[in-house]
Every structure is written in C-alpha cells, then in structure tokens.
Amino acid sequence: MQQNLKRIAGGNWGISQIHRTVYKTVIERMLAHGSSAWCLNPTFKMKRKLSLIQRPFLLHISGAYRTTPTAALQTILSIPPLHMQLQFEARFTSIYRLRISIPPNITDIQPQDLEMKAIGWSIQPSEHLEPNQTFIEDGEANIARKDIINIFTDGSKTEYGVGAAICVLTNDIWAYQWSAKLNDNNTVFQAELTVLHEAVIYTTQLPNHNTSKIHVDNRASIMASSNSKSTNETARKIFKILLTNPRITVSWVKAHAGNIGNDRANQLAKDAMQHGQPYSHTKLPKPHIKGLLRKRMLEEWQTSWKNGDTGRKIYNIIKLNL
Numbered sequence: 001m002q003q004n005l006k007r008i009a010g011g012n013w014g015i016s017q018i019h020r021t022v023y024k025t026v027i028e029r030m031l032a033h034g035s036s037a038w039c040l041n042p043t044f045k046m047k048r049k050l051s052l053i054q055r056p057f058l059l060h061i062s063g064a065y066r067t068t069p070t071a072a073l074q075t076i077l078s079i080p081p082l083h084m085q086l087q088f089e090a091r092f093t094s095i096y097r098l099r100i101s102i103p104p105n106i107t108d109i110q111p112q113d114l115e116m117k118a119i120g121w122s123i124q125p126s127e128h129l130e131p132n133q134t135f136i137e138d139g140e141a142n143i144a145r146k147d148i149i150n151i152f153t154d155g156s157k158t159e160y161g162v163g164a165a166i167c168v169l170t171n172d173i174w175a176y177q178w179s180a181k182l183n184d185n186n187t188v189f190q191a192e193l194t195v196l197h198e199a200v201i202y203t204t205q206l207p208n209h210n211t212s213k214i215h216v217d218n219r220a221s222i223m224a225s226s227n228s229k230s231t232n233e234t235a236r237k238i239f240k241i242l243l244t245n246p247r248i249t250v251s252w253v254k255a256h257a258g259n260i261g262n263d264r265a266n267q268l269a270k271d272a273m274q275h276g277q278p279y280s281h282t283k284l285p286k287p288h289i290k291g292l293l294r295k296r297m298l299e300e301w302q303t304s305w306k307n308g309d310t311g312r313k314i315y316n317i318i319k320l321n322l
Helices: 002-009 017-031 044-062 070-077 082-097 188-204 219-225 233-244 260-275 286-307 312-321
Strands: 134-138 148-158 161-170 173-182 211-216 248-252
Touching: 017 044, 017 082, 044 070, 044 082, 070 286, 070 312, 082 286, 134 219, 148 188, 148 260, 161 188, 161 260, 173 188, 173 260, 188 211, 188 219, 188 233, 188 248, 219 233, 219 248, 233 248
Parallel strands: 134 248, 148 211, 211 248
Antiparallel strands: 148 161, 161 173
C-alpha cells in the first residue's frame, strides 16, 4: 500500500489533500479492520509498530524530508497517531456495536443509553399505509375544517436545550397540549419523531368516529414514519400505529409561516426546554457518543504532543503562531 501511494504521490513537494483523502478513506480503513479485537488497549510495542507503519504514508502525503519526526508530520497533516485512531474506532465499535461498556474514565455512557438501529422487517412487506394517510405537501388548507381534529407537533433545539410539544385544536378551541424536555444531546429529528409518536398515541385514545390530522413541520420525520423499512425504532412504532388506525393522517405544514397551530406548538416546545417535564424515553444518538470519543482521542493526542520529546522545533513554531 505504501508503495502504491508513493507512486501516486510522485516527487511533488507540499501537502496533497487528495493523497490525504486516499489515506483516510482507503488505507486507514484497511488498517482499522478488526481493531476492536486487538487495539482497544494497545501496548507500547503495538503503538511503536503502528507508528512505523504510518510514517511512510505521512512522508508521501506531505512530501517532507525523511528526517522529519513522525509526531510533527501527524500534527502538520492533522492526522492522529495510528494507534489513537484505531483505539477510537475500537472504543466506538465496542460500545455501539458490540454493546460492551468502556471504562468510566473515558465515558459514563452505557450501551443501553444509546439509540440503536432497528433490524429486520417491522411488518409483512405486503402491508402498507393508505395512499392518503401521509402527505409531504402543505396541509394547511384542511386546518379550517370543523369536522377534523387538528393536532400540531413541533420539536426544537437551541442553546437552551431540546423541547417537544403537542397542541390540539378542536372547533377553534385549544383542547389539549403536551410538552416535554428531552436530553440536551438529542437531535431535532429525534425530538420530531418523539412528539409525533406521542401525538399518534394521543389520537388513538380519541373516539373512533373522529378523524384526526396531525400537522408536522418536519418532512424527514413523516417520511421515516411512513416507511416500513425504516431503521429507526420510534418511526417503526409510529408506522404500526398508523397502519392499524387509518383514520389518522399525518401532513406536512410549513414552519414559521403564520400558522397559528404550528406557531403555538413551536412556542410550547421552546418553553419546555427550560421548564418542561424531563422526557427520558428517547435515547442518545449515535453522533453523540462518536463525538465524545473523538474529543477524548484529540485530548490524548494533544497531551502526547505537548509532553513528547520529538518534533519540538515544530511544536515551538506552532505554539508561537497560535
């Protein structure tokens, strides 16, 4: 692999972003194969061996002198030491895929706290929603109808947190409202799916002769909930409820467009960020744990670079220009 990259790089001087991309997307991926089995706690000997493997690639990517320290090359190219990158991969695979806890000094998040992808079929492939049960076009035209119970949902995320809310309009009267505060690390998509799930549950408790229309300002949540192959567990629950309750329809409505129901739900969601009842049923998303582990890796890399005994000239130059 090293010789192939050398031929691609040629004799050009300077850092090549293309060669760096080849390394990160091809070579590093090959080296990371099975890292969760052998690089969760690398020994000093393993670290040294991986450094020797990584060094030729860094030289070819950077076009630097052969005497340039490996630690300096890693910093200049913004490529973490190979053993740290593989350890990051191993930690993530262990907690997210293998469902094995990692030491609390790294993170106190447990595997059961993380949202997992649903696998397999949720229902028989032949079963599907009614054609007019979900709409991703603006459904505001039906809001004025008195024979329909209009339910508005909204999920929102700001620097104050994550909130979700429902409000129900019946005969020009606000008949019901619900709001909750989600974990600050939940995503807007999770908030939208959570509140849609709560809305369909509420709708199933209404008298059977009532036709209900749920207005959602997030197309992605509607599309996920109407897809029988969705890998999101909450979306699958919504799909199953809609399948057995054809009188419930879900429609997209444009956000922040003067719609009284959507504006009210949005305000309730924002209020819930600071004053809402905590909602603990929505688990943490995959990007959150990945971000935490990456941050941990960068901290370890920074400590290693700061306390290292090689590449000090480069370290002083970079430190001087920060």
